[in-house]
Amino acid sequence: xxxxxxxxxxDWQKAQQRLSLYLRLMKLPPLDSLxxxxxxxxxxxxxxxxxxxxxxxxxxxxxxxxxxxxxRKQDPESIDGFELDRIPFPAPLGTDHCGGxxxxxxxxxxxxxxxxxx
Amino acid sequence: xxxADTDTRPWMKAAKMRRALLLGLIAVTSVIASSHMxxxxxxxxxxxxxxxxxxVFAILFAWISIGFWEAMFGFFTLTRRRDRFSxxxxxNSDLSLSGSDARTAVLFPIANEDVDRVFAGLRATYDSxxxxxxxxxxxxxxxxxxxxxxxxxxxxxxxxxxxxxxKDRDRIFYRRRRVNLxxxxxxxxxxxxxxxxxxxxxxxxxxDSVMQGDTLVRMVQIMERHPTVGILQTAPVAVNRExxxxxxxxxxxxxxxxxxxxxxxxxxxxxxxxxxxxxxxRVKPFMEHCSLPELPGKPPRGGYILSHDxxxxxxxxxGGWEVWLAHDLKGSYEETPPTLLEELKRDRRxxxxxxxxxxxxxxxxxFSAHRALFLHGAMSYGSSLLWVLFLALSSAEAIVExxxxxxxxxxxxxxxxxxxxxxxxxxxTLLATTAVVLFLPKLLSVLVILFKKGEAKRxxxxxxxxxxxxxxxxxxxxxxxxxxxxxxxxxxxxxxxRQVGWGPQQRSDLGTGWREAFRFHGTGMLLALxxxxxxxxxxxxxxxxxxxxxxxxxxxxxLSVLSSxxxxxxxxxxxxxxxxxxxxxxxEELQNLECMxxxxxxxxxxxxxxxxxxxxxxxxxxxxxxHLCLNKNEGRVTEKxxxxxxxxxxxxxxxxxxxxxxxxxxxxxxDTGCLQELHRRVWEISDPALxxxxxxxx
Numbered sequence: 060x061x062x063x064x065x066x067x068x069x070d071w072q073k074a075q076q077r078l079s080l081y082l083r084l085m086k087l088p089p090l091d092s093l094x095x096x097x098x099x100x101x102x103x104x105x106x107x108x109x110x111x112x113x114x115x116x117x118x119x120x121x122x123x124x125x126x127x128x129x130x131r132k133q134d135p136e137s138i139d140g141f142e143l144d145r146i147p148f149p150a151p152l153g154t155d156h157c158g159g160x161x162x163x164x165x166x167x168x169x170x171x172x173x174x175x176x177x
Numbered sequence: 178x179x180x181a182d183t184d185t186r187p188w189m190k191a192a193k194m195r196r197a198l199l200l201g202l203i204a205v206t207s208v209i210a211s212s213h214m215x216x217x218x219x220x221x222x223x224x225x226x227x228x229x230x231x232x233v234f235a236i237l238f239a240w241i242s243i244g245f246w247e248a249m250f251g252f253f254t255l256t257r258r259r260d261r262f263s264x265x266x267x268x269n270s271d272l273s274l275s276g277s278d279a280r281t282a283v284l285f286p287i288a289n290e291d292v293d294r295v296f297a298g299l300r301a302t303y304d305s306x307x308x309x310x311x312x313x314x315x316x317x318x319x320x321x322x323x324x325x326x327x328x329x330x331x332x333x334x335x336x337x338x339x340x341x342x343x344k345d346r347d348r349i350f351y352r353r354r355r356v357n358l359x360x361x362x363x364x365x366x367x368x369x370x371x372x373x374x375x376x377x378x379x380x381x382x383x384x385d386s387v388m389q390g391d392t393l394v395r396m397v398q399i400m401e402r403h404p405t406v407g408i409l410q411t412a413p414v415a416v417n418r419e420x421x422x423x424x425x426x427x428x429x430x431x432x433x434x435x436x437x438x439x440x441x442x443x444x445x446x447x448x449x450x451x452x453x454x455x456x457x458x459r460v461k462p463f464m465e466h467c468s469l470p471e472l473p474g475k476p477p478r479g480g481y482i483l484s485h486d487x488x489x490x491x492x493x494x495x496g497g498w499e500v501w502l503a504h505d506l507k508g509s510y511e512e513t514p515p516t517l518l519e520e521l522k523r524d525r526r527x528x529x530x531x532x533x534x535x536x537x538x539x540x541x542x543x544f545s546a547h548r549a550l551f552l553h554g555a556m557s558y559g560s561s562l563l564w565v566l567f568l569a570l571s572s573a574e575a576i577v578e579x580x581x582x583x584x585x586x587x588x589x590x591x592x593x594x595x596x597x598x599x600x601x602x603x604x605x606t607l608l609a610t611t612a613v614v615l616f617l618p619k620l621l622s623v624l625v626i627l628f629k630k631g632e633a634k635r636x637x638x639x640x641x642x643x644x645x646x647x648x649x650x651x652x653x654x655x656x657x658x659x660x661x662x663x664x665x666x667x668x669x670x671x672x673x674x675r676q677v678g679w680g681p682q683q684r685s686d687l688g689t690g691w692r693e694a695f696r697f698h699g700t701g702m703l704l705a706l707x708x709x710x711x712x713x714x715x716x717x718x719x720x721x722x723x724x725x726x727x728x729x730x731x732x733x734x735x736l737s738v739l740s741s742x743x744x745x746x747x748x749x750x751x752x753x754x755x756x757x758x759x760x761x762x763x764x765e766e767l768q769n770l771e772c773m774x775x776x777x778x779x780x781x782x783x784x785x786x787x788x789x790x791x792x793x794x795x796x797x798x799x800x801x802x803x804h805l806c807l808n809k810n811e812g813r814v815t816e817k818x819x820x821x822x823x824x825x826x827x828x829x830x831x832x833x834x835x836x837x838x839x840x841x842x843x844x845x846x847x848d849t850g851c852l853q854e855l856h857r858r859v860w861e862i863s864d865p866a867l868x869x870x871x872x873x874x875x
Contacts, residue, residue: 073863080874081860083782085798114861121857150802152849153809157337160346162807164316169374169464171366176470176540 067112074116075100081120085148087127095123124148186405186499188262192446195250196546199444203242206614211235213607219578226574233567240560241614243553244437248618251440255625260439262446264399264409264501272394274314277401279377281315281457283393286364287332288322288357290384295319296335297773298387303343305766306390312348314397316376320364321353326842329353330790333803351807355847361453362469362485373460383454386413389508389766396457399503407463407498408490410449410456411509412438416759416767418515419747420688422740425652426513428645428755432636433622438504447499448546453486455509459498463489466496472536477529477676484530487554488537491547510759510767516689516741517656518697521663528558528667529676561664568726572712575719619646635758645755652740658726659733662701689741691734698733705730785872791842792834794852796871801856810849822851830858833870 078099082092102123103115128148146158214234215222222231254260283302287295299317306312319336323329336351343349354367365381373379378400380393388411396409412434415427442449451458467489472479482488490500514520531554538548623646626632627639636642709727712720720727729736739745749755759767785792793800814822825841834842845851859871868875 070863076874077860080782081798111861111863113863117857117860146799146802146806148798148802149853150805152805153807157803157806160337160340162336162351164350164372164375166371167374169370171369171373171464171468173468173470176472176536 070112071100071104074103074112077113078116078120081117085124091127095120095127099123186447188446191262192444192448192546195444195446199243199246199250202246203239206242206246207235207239210238210607210610213610217607218574226570226577230567230570230574233563233570237560237563237567238611238614240556240563241611245614245618247440247444248433248437248621249440250443251436251438252618252621252625254439254443255436260443263442263503263505264403264406265395265503265505272309272311272391272398274311274394274397274401277314277397279314279397279401280375281378281380281393281397282368282372282376282460283315283317283380283382284320284365284368285318285382285384285386286320286322286361287384288360288364289325289328290323292328292331292335293774295332295384296339297770298382298385299349300339300343300773301387301766301770302382302390302393303345303349304390304769305388306393309390309394311390311394315348315393317349318368318372319349319351320368321351322357322360322364323353324357324839324843326839326846327788327790329843329846330794330800330804331788333807334790334793334800337803353807359469359481359485360483362482362489366468369460369464373464376460378457379460379463380457381454383511385417385512386455387510387766387770388455389764392506392508395506396503400457400459403499405497405499406447406501407459407466407493407496408449408451408456408500410451410500410502411506412502412504413455413509413511414507414757414759415513416510416757417512417770419743419750420515420741421746421749421755422517422520422652422656423513423515424746424749424755425649427757428649429653430513431757432626432642432646432649433619435504436618436622436625438502442502442504445502445546447501448494448544449490449500449502450550451486451490451493451500453484455511458493462493462496462498466498467492472533475674477671478533478536478674482530482537483533484527484554487531487534487547487550491537491540491543491550494544494547495542508764508766515743517659517737518689518693518741521660521697524558524660524664525667528664529671531555531558532668532671558664558668561661562668564661565665568723572708572719572723575712575716579715616650619650635761637753637756637761641753641756644753648749648754654725655729655732655736656740658729659698659701659736661726662704662730688743689738691738694734694737698737701730701733705733783872784874789834789872791837791846792872794846795829795834795855795859796873798856801852804846804852805849808847808849811847814848822848826851826855826858829855830862830867833867835870 075096078096079092082096085092087095099116099120102119103112106115106119108115125148211231211234215227215231218227218230220227222228259266285295285299296319299319303312303317306315319332321329321332323332332351332353336349340346340349352368352371354364357363359366365379368379378397380388380396382388392411396411399409400406414434415423415430418424418427469482469485469488469492471481474480477483494500514523531551534551535555537543538551623642626636626642633639633642636645705727709720709723709731712723750760763771781787781797783793783797785796787793794804795801822844825837825845828841829837829845837845845855859873862868862871862873865875
């Protein structure tokens, strides 16, 4: 029982480290990052089912990140300069707008037609 | 625009006269040299073999005379300080495009290049342009044809990083083509089709190009002042290399290049070359006239045109637009191949491309100047085969003479015999003449520098300049036979119809290993050994005449290896040899370039190699999000493809990224749905071995 308990705690430890790493890589504001990590761990611990702590934690994290993102969109004053380049979560597909940076201008189609070799 | 027959622009009359003069000089000197050659031979050209030797010699001498006389014209231009037709003569001294509404796109077409270096070049050019205050007239495009999945993601990361670092969200663009149709020319054409109508000009760069901001602005000013110009090509100078062979080429480019470029300009005027990079093009006529046809037949002689630049220049001119070489416009830089093997790999591609141009020699509407350029391009490599033929024939002649019984009375009854004799004095005269043709232009280039106040100092002073000249001449003499052999092989292979791969060049100063050098040069060494042995046994005097060719071939492996060693190149530099002005006083844009190349990326909490782009796109949430933003989902795919991709996801998760082929990684990068799933599930991996492979800490 003690060994099993230790293993489970190790699993939660790993989950916590993984969450922290993910949030560090996302470069969220530090306080928000800590709060989301804590909420994700708590939510994961309360989730029933036989999944690993890591899976539960990451799933909870993704849900919380989406909620956090929605919350920020509704409150423009919460966005500061540091966030201008950040791509929202989840990332919009193929928009050519990456955190406010445009990857291509609008297309203005022209023609270049090769002639037959004579 | 006018056609070739009715076009009577002022410079065209001068061009005709200058070219007639050039042809006349080449013809006269070649005839004189060939007649001397006939006198040198024992039977004075009266045997079939000797006759063929003379013909081949005449063609080769005419070929080297072209360069000689062009250099003489260049010397004439530089000593007069200007050519009255030079486009850079008139115009404002101030760098302003304020009166112009022209927009210029600066294009970096790349395919599997060193991403670090490409973006360092872009940023150095951008910064230099910003300092002119004219940045608002320019946009930058990275046009990627990269197939390597890791480099693909690396490009995306560098692009976003560049935009953030330069705080510019709307001026630096990135586009990656999924299908690499027609390679570089297709890449540019794709840009033109999508965005060409928004730009009056485009400046095409190479992966290792850098241009000074002032130069870019000047090029636009020249194009605005001369509305008949379709292409303006600069003469880029080679910089930034450390290996001995590249340093020799840099030195040659700096010392002889200006004179040769001035000579080219003197002859070509508005019918000049386009070299594919470091040039500005007028977009509208380019789109109208320069779309390349597909040649009938299979590659290498048919199919897509490989060396597109010469053809685009010819087509632009056919459309009535001029093509000029701005030989005296500074601030345009490129890098040469760092090793002999990389140079030969590049030459293999160029040889195939240039020989393909023969198919276009009789294309309707082309100006004769461009037909001549096609022929010239083909002869750049074809002459090597002729040289080999000449050596083979003359060796055969020498061996045959060793066995032949002389015929003293060949014409039947005669009072006096005809003695078959060698004339060594005439042979030396011919050798001296050939040496003058080859080396006098180099000496004159050095004199031009010496007579320009303060110029020699930029090369380390007069003594070091002369020493550099001797070192460069020695390098050229040693490497010429090796190049000759390989170029002959490339021509032969292409004429046989075998294709050449078009892989990316290695542009960094990594050396050539001994094993690799032996693999490439071993056959040439063996051939030289056999040839030399045969000559030594059967005609010793002829053997000694050929030692300048034999010795370098026998030493080609150590030559190849040692000339690729950056350490040896730095030693030469410390000795003050082969110095170039940019080393004595580095321009700001090159200093910036160096800083950016040396700059280390900020450490990431994720222990993943920065070159593991695919892994970063799967694991790193920021890189993952960037990739998703830049790539649309493919939409519906067939069930078969869908099932295959699901299997790839399982394979990646169960065996790690190392088990995926580049093609499989690419497929996953295209499928944003699969990539998102992979990203989600990778973060839930708990197997320590797999964690390590995916860069997740244990």
